[in-house]
Each structure stands twice: as C-alpha cells, then as structure tokens.
Amino acid sequence: MPPVIHLFGFVSDDFLGRVLVTPSDQTIGRLAEQLVSWGWNPEALDRYRVTNEAGAVLDPALTIAQAGLSSGDLFTVHRG
Amino acid sequence: MALRRDDWLDVARKVDWTYRYVDEREVFPESMSGTPWFPQQAWKEWNEVYRTTYREYVRNQRAKDDAVMGARSALSKIGIFEQLDSGWMQLVKFHQGTFALAEYAAVVAEQRMARFGRDSAWRTMATLGALDETRHGQIPLLLGHDMLPFDGNFDWTHKAYHTNEWVMIAARHLFDDMFLAASAVDLAVQLNFVFETGFTNIQFMAMAAMADGASHHLFEKALASIQTDEARHGQIGHPVLRTLIENGAKEHAQYLVDKMWWRSWRLFLALTGSPTDYLVPLSARRRSFKEFMQEWVIEQFTKNIAEFSLSRPWFWDLFVEELEYAHHSFQLGLYSYRTTLWFDVAMPDEQERRWLSEKYPSWNDTYAPIWDKLERRWQHQGEGSTLEYALPAVCNLCQLPTLFLRPGKNTACTREVGGRKYLFCSEPCRWIFDQEFSRFAGHTSVIDRIMAGVTPGNLPDLHEWMGLKAPTETGKDLRRGLDRWRLEPVPKI
Numbered sequence: 099m100p101p102v103i104h105l106f107g108f109v110s111d112d113f114l115g116r117v118l119v120t121p122s123d124q125t126i127g128r129l130a131e132q133l134v135s136w137g138w139n140p141e142a143l144d145r146y147r148v149t150n151e152a153g154a155v156l157d158p159a160l161t162i163a164q165a166g167l168s169s170g171d172l173f174t175v176h177r178g
Numbered sequence: 179m180a181l182r183r184d185d186w187l188d189v190a191r192k193v194d195w196t197y198r199y200v201d202e203r204e205v206f207p208e209s210m211s212g213t214p215w216f217p218q219q220a221w222k223e224w225n226e227v228y229r230t231t232y233r234e235y236v237r238n239q240r241a242k243d244d245a246v247m248g249a250r251s252a253l254s255k256i257g258i259f260e261q262l263d264s265g266w267m268q269l270v271k272f273h274q275g276t277f278a279l280a281e282y283a284a285v286v287a288e289q290r291m292a293r294f295g296r297d298s299a300w301r302t303m304a305t306l307g308a309l310d311e312t313r314h315g316q317i318p319l320l321l322g323h324d325m326l327p328f329d330g331n332f333d334w335t336h337k338a339y340h341t342n343e344w345v346m347i348a349a350r351h352l353f354d355d356m357f358l359a360a361s362a363v364d365l366a367v368q369l370n371f372v373f374e375t376g377f378t379n380i381q382f383m384a385m386a387a388m389a390d391g392a393s394h395h396l397f398e399k400a401l402a403s404i405q406t407d408e409a410r411h412g413q414i415g416h417p418v419l420r421t422l423i424e425n426g427a428k429e430h431a432q433y434l435v436d437k438m439w440w441r442s443w444r445l446f447l448a449l450t451g452s453p454t455d456y457l458v459p460l461s462a463r464r465r466s467f468k469e470f471m472q473e474w475v476i477e478q479f480t481k482n483i484a485e486f487s488l489s490r491p492w493f494w495d496l497f498v499e500e501l502e503y504a505h506h507s508f509q510l511g512l513y514s515y516r517t518t519l520w521f522d523v524a525m526p527d528e529q530e531r532r533w534l535s536e537k538y539p540s541w542n543d544t545y546a547p548i549w550d551k552l553e554r555r556w557q558h559q560g561e562g563s564t565l566e567y568a569l570p571a572v573c574n575l576c577q578l579p580t581l582f583l584r585p586g587k588n589t590a591c592t593r594e595v596g597g598r599k600y601l602f603c604s605e606p607c608r609w610i611f612d613q614e615f616s617r618f619a620g621h622t623s624v625i626d627r628i629m630a631g632v633t634p635g636n637l638p639d640l641h642e643w644m645g646l647k648a649p650t651e652t653g654k655d656l657r658r659g660l661d662r663w664r665l666e667p668v669p670k671i
Contacts, residue, residue, distance in 0.1 A: 104629055106571040106580070106601055108588045113507040113548065114514070115571030115580035115590055115601075117625055136568045138548050151592060170599030172571070174588050 103162070103169035107133040110176040126165050127158030130175045147176050187229060191299040194218055210294040212363025214427050224297035224417045228410060235306050239313065242403045246317060249399045250324070258396060259328045265656055266392040268521040269457040271331055273385070274322045275338035275520060276345070276449050280353050281314035287357040287365050291414065294362040296421075300414060307411030314404050321400060331651060334520045341645030342633075344518060344624050345448070348577035351621065352445050356438060359617075363418060364434055371415025372438040374408045375482060377446050379474040382408065384465070388454070391462025419486055428488070433613065435483065436491040440606040443497060444576040451505025452512055455534065456524050457656075466537035468501045493606040496589070502538055503584045506545050511581040512653075513552070514566035517637070518644060519653035525549060525556075525564075527657070544584055561661040569635075572623040574600040575607035595619065 100123040107129070108115045116136055120129060126148050134143045148156045151172050156165040167173060197205060208215040230238075259267075288311055291304035322335025338346050356368045382405035389398035422431045447467075454467040465473070483490065491497070509523075516523040526534060526549060535542040555563040570579035571590070580590045580603040589604040595615060602608040611618050627633035634640050641648045649664045 106590065106592075108571075108580075108590060110588070113510045113545075113581055113584070114566070115588075117569040117571055117629075119629075136566075138551055170592065170594075170601070172590055172592055172601065 100163075101169075105129070105162070105167060105169070106172040108172065108174045109134055109137050109139075110174060111139060112137045115172070120162065122163040122168075123161045125158060126156045126160055126162065126173075129162060129173070130158065133175055143175075143177070145178055149174050149176065183231065187231060190231070191229070191302055193298045194222075206294055206296060208361075210290065210361055211296055212294075212361035214422075214425070214430065216296070216421070216425050218296065220425050221296040221300075221421055224300050224421060226299060226303055226413050226417065228413060230303075230306060230410065232306075235309075239309070239407075242406065243313070246396075246399050246403050249396045250321070253396050254324065258394070259325060262394055263392055263459040263462075264522075265457040265459055265524055266394060266462070267325075267329065268523070268656060269453040270325070270394070270397060271329065271334065271521040272449065272453055272457075273381075274318045274332065274335035276349050277381070278315055278318040278322065278335045279339040280349065280357075281311050281318070283353045283357045284311040284369065285315065287311075287360070287369050288411065290360075291362045291365055295366070295414075296362070300362075300366075300418070303411060303414050307414065310407035310411055314407065317400050317404065321396065331520050337645065338520070342624075343520065343644045343646065344572075344577075344579075347624060348448070349445065351577045352441055355617075356441065363422070366415050366418035367422075367431060367434040368438040369415075370412050371419055371482070372435055373442050374412035375415060376439065376479045377442045377475060378405065378408050378412075379478065380446060380470050381450055384454070384470040384474055385450070387464045388458050388462050391464060392459055416482075416485075423486055423488075431486070432488055435488060436493075437610050437613070439479070439491050440493060440497070440610065441576065443500075444578060444603075444607070447500070447505040448508055448578060452509040455505065455537075456509050456526060456530070460529055460533060463533070467505055468537065471501055491606075493604075493609075496604065496606065500582065502540060503544065504582045506534075506538070506541060507581040507584065508578075510545070510548060511566075511570065511579050513655075514564070515570065515579075516653035516655070517565065517648060518641070518646065520646065520651065522654045522656040524656040525552060525658075556655075556658065561655070561658065561664070564655070569625055569628065571601055572625045573603035573607050574621070574623055574626075575602055575611045575618060577623055578603060 100121045102119060103122050104117055104119045106115050107118050116133060118129065118133060120132070130146060130148050131143055134140055148158065150156060150165070150167065156173065202218060203215065285308050288304045288308035292301050292308055295301045295304055318335055322332045325332040339350060356373065357365070360368060382401045386398045386401040386405070389395070389401060419431055422428070451467040454470065480490070512519065513523045513525060531546060531549065535546070552564045572579055580601065582589055582603050591602050591605060591608050593600045593602070593608055593611065596619070598619070600611065602611065622630070622632075624633065628635045634643055638648065641652065646652050649660055654660050
C-alpha cells in the first residue's frame with residue numbers, strides 16, 4: 099500500500115486552501131479534480147495547470163510522489 | 179501651605195533609587211524587563227506626555243463608570259435588546275467573546291510592566307493600566323451577562339477563551355505571544371505602541387460610531403469609555419521606543435513593530451473587518467472597514483513611526499493590497515464554516531452587495547459570483563450545500579485558515595525545519611516564525627492535531643472538542659437560519 103499523505107491544495111479562483119488526504123500514488127490530474135470538486139465552482143475543469151510552491155508546472159499524468167510532492171507540501175490549481 | 183499638583187507630582191512619579199544590597203540586574207532581570215538591557219541611567223528621561231495622579235485617576239474612572247452604569251440602568255428599562263438589529267447582535271457576541279478575557283490577559287501584561295518596567299514613572303503608568311484593563315474585562319462581562327436572557331450564546335463572553343474553538347485558538351495564540359509571554363520592553367512596544375495606539379482605535383472608536391448608528395447606546399458608551407483608558411496607558415510605548423532607539427536598539431524596535439503590526443492586522447481583519455462590512459446594519463455603516471483602517475489606523479501609525487524615524491514594515495505593500503480583499507475572503511470562510519462558530523454569519527443581501535461594490539471596486543468581479551452561487555445553492559439544494567466540508571489549511575503562525583488568496587494570487591508558503599513542515603498563509607507570517615523559531619515551532623494547529631489523531635476529525639466530535647453544542651449553539655446563516663430538519667431529533671435505530 100502506498101503511504102497516505104496530506105497536502106494543502108489551492109484553486110486559483112477560490113478563497114480558501116484545503117487539506118487533502120490522499121495516497122501518494124494518486125496522479126496530479128486526479129488530485130486537481132478532487133480539489134476543484136470541493137470548491138465553490140466544481141463544474142468542468144476543462145483546462146488547467148498545477149504548480150508546486152516554487153511555481154514549477156507539474157505533469158497531470160505523474161503521481162504525487164513522482165511529481166516530488168510529499169506530506170505537508172502545497173500545490174495550486176490554475177484554471178484556464 | 180498646600181503643594182500644587184505640579185510641585186509634588188514628579189516626586190511621586192520618579193522614585194528610582196540606587197540599589198546597595200542587590201545588583202540592578204537581579205531586580206530587573208533581562209528575561210522579564212527586556213532586551214537589550216540598559217542600566218537605569220538610560221531610562222532616566224522616561225516621561226509620559228499626559229501625567230495623571232492617582233486621585234485624578236480615581237475621580238475620572240468613577241465618572242466613566244457612572245456614565246456606563248447610568249446608561250445601563252436607564253436603557254435596560256426600555257427593552258433595548260429586543261430592538262437591536264439581529265446582525266448587530268451577532269457582531270456584539272463576536273466582539274464580547276474575543277475581547278472580554280483578552281482584556282484580563284492585558285492586566286497581566288500591565289502588571290508585568292508595573293513590576294519590571296525600568297523607570298518608576300513607567301511602573302506607575304502601568305499600575306493604572308492594570309486597573310484600566312481590569313475594568314475593560316469587567317464591563318463586557320457585565321454587559322454579556324445582561325444579554326443572556328435574549329441569547330444564551332452570550333455566555334461565550336466569558337467562555338470563549340476557555341474553549342478550543344478555532345477563532346479563539348488564533349486569538350489566544352496572538353495574546354499569549356503579545357501579552358503573556360513578553361518582557362516589559364516588548365510589551366510596551368507591542369501592546370502599547372502597536373496594538374493600542376495603532377489598532378484599538380478601530381475596535382473601540384469606529385465600532386462606537388457604528389453602535390451609535392445601530393442605536394446600541396449602552397455598547398457605544400462602554401466602548402468609548404474603554405478607549406479613553408487605552409489612549410492614556412497606550413502612551414507608555416512612546417518613551418520606551420525612544421529609549422530603545424537612543425541607545426542603539428533601533429533594529430530590535432523595528433522588528434517588534436513589524437511583527438506586531440502584521441499579527442495585529444491578521445487578528446483585526448478577522449475580528450473587526452468581516453463584522454464591520456457584513457454584520458453592521460447598512461444604515462449604521464459610517465465607513466467601510468478599509469476606510470476606517472485608512473483613517474483611524476494607517477494615518478496615525480504612519481505619523482507615529484515617522485516620529486521615531488522607523489520605516490514602514492517591509493510587507494507594507496502586501497498589507498495595503500490585502501485591505502481590498504483579505505477580510506472578504508475571511509467572511510466567505512466564516513460563512514462556509516459557520517457551524518464551527520458561536521455567532522451567526524450573514525450572506526450579503528442585494529443592497530449590501532451594492533454597497534460593497536461601491537466601497538471595494540474589485541468586489542463585484544471577485545466575490546459577488548461566489549455569493550451568487552451560494553445563494554442559488556441554498557435555493558435549490560438547501561442549507562447543507564452552502565457549507566464547506568473539507569478541512570481548511572491553517573497557518574502555523576496566525577492559526578487562521580489560509581483564506582488570503584484571490585484569483586491569480588496565492589500567498590501561502592511552507593517551511594521545513596527539523597523534519598516537520600509548517601504551512602503559512604503569507605510571507606510575513608513565515609518571516610515572524612523564522613525570526614523566533616524556537617518560540618513558535620512546538621505549537622500545533624487544529625489541523626496538525628487532527629492529522630495526528632489528537633483531535634477528532636469528524637464534525638460532531640469536533641464540535642464537542644471546540645465547546646460547541648450543535649446545532650442549537652452553532653452559527654447559522656443570519657437571515658435563513660437552519661434547514662428545519664436540523665432541529666429534529668436524530669432517529670435511533
């Protein structure tokens with residue numbers, strides 16, 4: 099079983115950072131969808147990009163661990 | 179021949195002497211008196227601008243108390259509470275809970291200066307300050323008690339600081355740092371100079387003006403009466419700051435000012451910003467929170483720091499930027515997590531939205547669509563669809579949820595130290611944490627505790643842990659209340 103970690107997720111058009119508890123083999127794309135579904139605007143997430151704290155863009159196909167995120171890290175989902 | 183006041187006052191104020199049997203450092207240890215430690219000679223010129231004798235103090239305080247008690251007695255006969263606006267009542271409940279016992283903590287702070295302040299005139303002023311703060315704790319406790327028959331949640335006036343409610347954890351974290359775990363020097367700069375001469379104007383003067391508009395004249399009298407005390411003992415900060423700067427400790431002074439400006443801003447945007455722009459009845463809104471901040475806080479503070487050739491805090495641009503949006507994001511957070519509060523929260527109505535758009539040009543584009551959506555959700559799916567169910571990310575310094583982002587700008591950041599990762603809502607919170615790592619690192623936020631399994635992660639148990647009885651005691655939408663089923667007994671299998 100992959101370790102379960104927690105991350106802090108932010109959506110660029112939202113007002114709040116949320117805690118996500120997730121297995122580390124989850125993909126970045128799935129993580130972004132999960133976060134957006136909790137927000138005030140959960141409708142279709144057509145185009146988006148995910149960045150880490152340093153601003154580097156993360157490939158949605160990579161797992162959280164492959165993308166270099168670990169427990170306690172933050173990421174931002176930018177729409178459009 | 180009787181001496182005139184000015185002939186004897188200095189003899190009573192300035193009673194320092196040279197210690198023969200103990201070292202001055204033993205009488206005023208650095209840990210309690212403050213860093214950097216200067217010999218008494220350096221403090222000799224410590225002078226307050228407005229001098230008060232004990233007799234004058236007692237006479238003035240008695241008159242102030244008479245005014246408040248007179249208003250209480252006269253107004254209680256005419257059913258004042260029944261006539262108050264429901265949003266205003268929530269604001270008062272919020273204010274009472276967060277300020278009443280904080281004032282008692284300020285008694286400890288003033289008493290520390292009354293013992294460890296480095297000049298006798300400072301110690302005299304602080305003694306009067308401690309008496310002031312005792313009164314500032316007692317007045318809201320009394321008024322809160324009077325309001326209990328109208329709303330049982332006014333027991334939070336006394337109870338709030340004894341709970342683990344998240345707003346109160348944030349408030350306690352700040353006041354522990356600012357009031358209870360600070361030396362006399364740090365207190366004078368943090369509490370008297372920054373907090374009292376900088377920020378309390380908005381809590382007491384601006385809110386007194388709004389209380390007048392809301393026809394809550396007893397609250398208005400009480401706030402105005404408190405602020406006149408603050409103005410007197412707040413002057414302790416100036417001569418302490420002057421002594422620090424004249425003796426080469428400008429850098430330390432600047433740090434204390436910067437740190438406490440940011441920490442006070444975080445608290446006030448939460449405790450004053452959101453209520454001012456969302457709970458005060460429209461007819462009583464004299465100004466927006468931003469306008470009050472500009473007039474009552476920024477102008478005064480800019481003048482004060484210029485007097486000491488101090489710089490504006492390094493994060494000034496972010497602070498000014500946040501005036502436009504931070505408390506609006508915070509209001510959305512309060513609304514979404516209202517079941518974890520002891521007061522009700524308002525969704526702005528149409529007229530209020532127009533007012534907010536006029537006062538904050540970007541509000542309509544940024545926040546109106548979110549409120550519109552929440553409103554539609556309530557209409558179509560009921561109360562439950564307007565609540566937030568995810569755990570909020572909480573700042574490890576200010577202990578508030580990381581609510582201070584807006585489209586295109588996320589100020590949150592992290593720091594890893596000793597194998598533990600810390601989250602911050604903003605760069606200034608991280609900077610303060612870095613400066614005093616050992617002071618703050620051991621504290622765990624609500625979220626840290628939930629993640630560690632120390633605090634319950636499910637809402638019913640979390641409510642209990644926070645001291646809230648759901649759903650009767652927990653916050654509701656101010657105008658819509660609860661979905662009816664929430665009050666029905668939970669069916670048993």
